[in-house]
Every structure is written in structure tokens, then in C-alpha cells.
Amino acid sequence: MKRRVVVTACSAITPIGYGKNDIIAALKLGKSGVKPLRDDGLLTGHIHSRVFGTVDYPIEYGFKRQYTKTMGPVAFYACRVAKDVLEQSGLDQEFITSGRLGVAFGSTHGSPTVQRNIYKTFFNNLEEEFSSIGAVDYLRSMVHTTAVNITRMFGITGRVIASSTACTTSSQAIGFGYEMVKYGMQDAMICGGADEYDTTTVAVFDNLLACSVDFNDRPECTPRPFDTKRDGLVVGEGGGAVLLEEYESAKRRGANILAEVIGFGCNNNGGDLILPNLDGITATLRLALKDAGITPEQVDVISAHATATKMGDVIEAQAIDAVYGDGPLVTGLKSYMGHTMGTCGVIELTLMLYMMEQGFVAPTLNLETVDPRCAMLNHAREIRVGDINIAAMQNFAFGGVNTCLLLQNGRQTTA
Amino acid sequence: MTRDELQEKIFAVLTEDFEFDKPGLDDNLRDDHGFDSIDAIELLGKIELMLGFSLSREEKEKAMGIRTINDILDYIERIQSAHQS
Numbered sequence: 001m002k003r004r005v006v007v008t009a010c011s012a013i014t015p016i017g018y019g020k021n022d023i024i025a026a027l028k029l030g031k032s033g034v035k036p037l038r039d040d041g042l043l044t045g046h047i048h049s050r051v052f053g054t055v056d057y058p059i060e061y062g063f064k065r066q067y068t069k070t071m072g073p074v075a076f077y078a079c080r081v082a083k084d085v086l087e088q089s090g091l092d093q094e095f096i097t098s099g100r101l102g103v104a105f106g107s108t109h110g111s112p113t114v115q116r117n118i119y120k121t122f123f124n125n126l127e128e129e130f131s132s133i134g135a136v137d138y139l140r141s142m143v144h145t146t147a148v149n150i151t152r153m154f155g156i157t158g159r160v161i162a163s164s165t166a167c168t169t170s171s172q173a174i175g176f177g178y179e180m181v182k183y184g185m186q187d188a189m190i191c192g193g194a195d196e197y198d199t200t201t202v203a204v205f206d207n208l209l210a211c212s213v214d215f216n217d218r219p220e221c222t223p224r225p226f227d228t229k230r231d232g233l234v235v236g237e238g239g240g241a242v243l244l245e246e247y248e249s250a251k252r253r254g255a256n257i258l259a260e261v262i263g264f265g266c267n268n269n270g271g272d273l274i275l276p277n278l279d280g281i282t283a284t285l286r287l288a289l290k291d292a293g294i295t296p297e298q299v300d301v302i303s304a305h306a307t308a309t310k311m312g313d314v315i316e317a318q319a320i321d322a323v324y325g326d327g328p329l330v331t332g333l334k335s336y337m338g339h340t341m342g343t344c345g346v347i348e349l350t351l352m353l354y355m356m357e358q359g360f361v362a363p364t365l366n367l368e369t370v371d372p373r374c375a376m377l378n379h380a381r382e383i384r385v386g387d388i389n390i391a392a393m394q395n396f397a398f399g400g401v402n403t404c405l406l407l408q409n410g411r412q413t414t415a
Numbered sequence: 416m417t418r419d420e421l422q423e424k425i426f427a428v429l430t431e432d433f434e435f436d437k438p439g440l441d442d443n444l445r446d447d448h449g450f451d452s453i454d455a456i457e458l459l460g461k462i463e464l465m466l467g468f469s470l471s472r473e474e475k476e477k478a479m480g481i482r483t484i485n486d487i488l489d490y491i492e493r494i495q496s497a498h499q500s
Contacts, residue, residue: 064434065433065434069454069457136453136456136457
């Protein structure tokens with residue numbers, strides 16, 4: 001059984017805003033969400049990079065303690081965007097709790113804030129607080145905390161897939177959710193990811209010399225995907241969710257079809273866990289095209305992973321060139337908010353859904369002089385107005401995991 | 416700690432930390448206030464802090480029969496007297 005899969009709702013909490021209006025405004029104005037790194041009282045003083053893609057605006061959660069008692073900050077993001085997509089979708093409670101709706105949701109490593117508090121208790125020898133380290137802290141910090149707090153809050157009884165593959169966490173979640181619905185295992189899936197403010201991730205990339213440090217005094221000028229002056233990634237935070245549904249039932253109930261997921265490619269480099277791999281990435285892009293049954297010429301826009309690391313952007317440019325040449329417009333959306341880690345795939349996909357609906361492509365921010373090694377592509381240098389029919393969403397992760405999702409504009413699907 | 420002092424402290428914990436609305440001494444914790452196994456574990460941690468010593472596993476297991484706020488007070492009194500004797 002192969003069924004068509006459509007996106008009928010989306011929501012994202014990002015460093016450039018929460019919700020469609022704020023995000024579109026930021027994209028059109030070229031507004032960056034990169035801010036100075038906050039002092040965490042632990043690692044900040046040791047880190048060279050002083051920038052972070054920060055969610056610094058208040059968010060109205062309104063969750064009862066009954067639910068929040070098992071939630072760290074990462075689950076607040078996850079449950080908020082999951083609530084948004086369920087409300088947008090108009091799905092009734094009977095379906096939500098029927099077992100036909102599942103959840104594919106993840107984070108890079110659960111809640112580091114909660115984990116940090118546990119370590120602080122131990123390292124400070126606070127004997128009287130040992131008893132407070134227990135089941136609740138585990139539930140708040142465990143790696144599948146986002147997925148199961150969503151099921152708990154909304155009474156979802158279908159399958160749970162808790163991907164945790166660093167930067168491909170949420171793109172895998174969407175891909176695996178797509179396959180669940182496509183092959184009839186579930187009729188709908190809430191898919192996405194979240195990651196909270198965390199300096200341990202910054203420290204890791206900083207030690208690998210992969211973090212941006214040259215623009216500490218001008219955070220909005222970094223990251224700079226494909227630019228000659230790029231000097232590394234900027235870690236960020238956020239959350240995002242999409243609702244995937246089987247096309248016929250979505251059409252029957254009059255759902256708003258934003259896009260159709262027409263293809264998913266996913267593989268592993270089978271070797272080095274850090275370095276980008278041209279063969280692996282190229283193969284992923286081709287796997288997605290094959291799954292969708294389309295040719296490279298049919299793709300209008302590519303949302304590149306484009307973290308702004310020195311080698312990553314070059315390898316990705318070579319892979320795009322090998323598969324697509326200079327046909328599709330290429331944009332690097334991390335330039336607006338940094339690398340939101342496990343949530344970057346779903347945030348970038350949500351931004352693409354907004355751009356599909358509005359008919360524009362946001363340019364890669366801070367791309368002033370294209371690196372000659374990346375110059376063979378058709379880079380988006382300014383806002384391009386026009387219909388997007390098919391978009392490719394590319395994400396690659398530590399561990400050698402690569403993903404590519406292909407989206408078709410909902411107007412095409414329903415035409 | 417007298418029973419009245421205990422009651423005052425437990426009411427404060429239940430209203431502030433567990434968001435109980437107008438708790439009554441004989442309310443059923445689960446049915447009237449949605450108190451569950453996770454809350455029970457968290458409450459035991461707070462009782463330990465209140466008493467100033469750690470509860471043994473056996474003492475914690477005895478708490479599993481608690482159904483009302485009066486039961487909580489009885490439980491703490493029994494623990495206190497056992498540790499004093």
C-alpha cells in the first residue's frame with residue numbers, strides 16, 4: 001500500500017519569531033535572530049563563540065501542572081507547537097485518541113537544563129537534595145521527553161518514534177512520519193523537533209573549531225552560509241511541528257492542504273562521524289528524487305543545510321551541483337537564526353511552507369561575496385517573488401546521517 | 416512538629432507546589448486533585464526535606480497506601496515517632 005501524504009498544519013518557535021506573521025516579516029525584512037550568548041554560570045566563560053540563535057520573547061503556554069511536572073524547557077517548546085498544529089488541523093478528539101494518530105518527535109539530547117541541575121547537585125555534594133533526583137528528573141530530561149510529553153498532554157495513543165540524530169532529528173521525524181502514513185501504519189502523524197538553550201552544544205562545536213567567532217561583536221552578521229567570510233555555525237534553539245495526514249482523508253474532511261510530501265531520502269555515510277561526505281550527501285539527494293519519481297529539473301528551490309562551516313558548505317554545494325546543476329534557487333535559512341540543531345529540519349520546512357503560500361523565496365542572509373568553491377549554484381541573493389511548486393529540504397548530521405525531503409505546493413496537489 | 420504545624424506545612428506544599436485548589440483533609444488525592452504516582456514520589460522528596468532526613472525504602476513503600484491528606488499527616492507522624500524512639 002502506498003498512499004499520498006500531505007501537510008495540513010505547521011507551527012514553529014524560532015529565534016526570528018513564533019508563528020507565521022512574525023516569521024514571514026523577519027524573512028522579508030532580513031531580520032536576524034542571532035544574539036549575544038547568555039551567561040550560563042558554567043561554560044560560557046570558556047567558550048570562544050559568543051553568539052547564539054536565541055528565543056528571547058515571552059511565550060504563552062497555559063499548560064497545567066498536571067502536564068508540566070514531567071516537562072523540561074525542551075518539552076514546553078514541543079508541546080506548544082504540537083498544540084498549535086492540532087488546533088490548526090481541526091482534528092476531533094476521537095481521532096486524536098484513536099490510535100490512528102502517532103508522534104514522531106525528537107531533540108538532540110532531551111533537556112540539558114534538567115541534566116545540568118542533576119550534575120550540579122552531585123558535584124556540589126548537596127546531600128539533602130539527592131532524594132530530589134528521581135523519576136521526575138528522568139522524565140523531564142530523557143531523550144524521548146518531547147515525544148511522550150506530547151502524547152501525554154493530548155492523549156495520543158498511536159506509535160511513537162523519537163528520533164535523536166543531532167541535526168537530522170526533526171527531518172528524520174518528518175521522513176519517518178511520512179513513511180508511517182504512506183505505508184498505512186498510521187493515518188496521521190505529528191512530526192517535528194525541539195531543542196532548548198544549551199551551551200554544552202556550543203562548547204562541543206567550539207572545541208571542534210566549527211563555531212563562528214569573528215562576529216562576536218556583530219551577532220546579526222553571522223552565520224554566513226556560502227560567503228567567503230563565513231567562519232562557522234551559530235548554535236540556536238527552538239521548536240517546530242507539522243501535521244502529516246493521508247491525502248484522501250484530509251481532502252474528505254476539508255483540511256487545509258499546505259503541501260504534499262512527495263519524497264524522502266535518508267542514508268548514512270558509513271564512515272567518519274563528523275566530516276561531511278560528498279558521496280553520501282549526493283546519494284541522499286538522488287534517493288529523495290527517486291522516491292518522488294521526479295527529475296532534478298522539476299525542483300524549483302533548495303533549502304540547503306548550509307551551516308556556514310568552511311567545508312560543509314563546499315561539500316553541499318558540490319553535491320547540489322552534481323545532482324541539480326545551477327537550476328534550482330538555493331537558499332540557506334540558517335543565516336537568519338543559526339543552527340537550531342535537532343529542530344532545524346522542521347523549522348526550515350515550516351519556513352518553506354510559509355514561502356510556498358506567500359510566493360517568495362527568502363535570500364541567504366549575510367551572503368555578500370560567494371565563496372568561489374560554491375559559486376556554481378543559483379544562489380538566492382535577494383527576495384525572489386514567484387510560485388514555488390517543488391522544494392527540496394536538505395539536512396545533514398553528526399554521525400553521518402543525511403536526509404532530503406521533497407515538498408510539493410499544496411495548490412499543485414489539490415489542483 | 417505538632418499535628419497543626421504539620422497540617423499547615425503540608426497544605427502549603429500542596430497548594431503552592433502541587434497547585435491543589437482548596438484542599439480538604441479527607442479529599443481523595445487522586446480523584447479530587449489528580450494526584451498521581453509521579454506526584455507521590457515528588458511529595459516524598461519534599462517530606463524528606465521537611466523532616467531533615469532520608470526515608471528508607473521500606474518507609475517509602477508504606478506511603479503507597481496514602482489516599483487523603485489526613486493519611487499524609489498520619490504517615491509523617493508515624494515516621495517522626497519511629498525516628499524519635
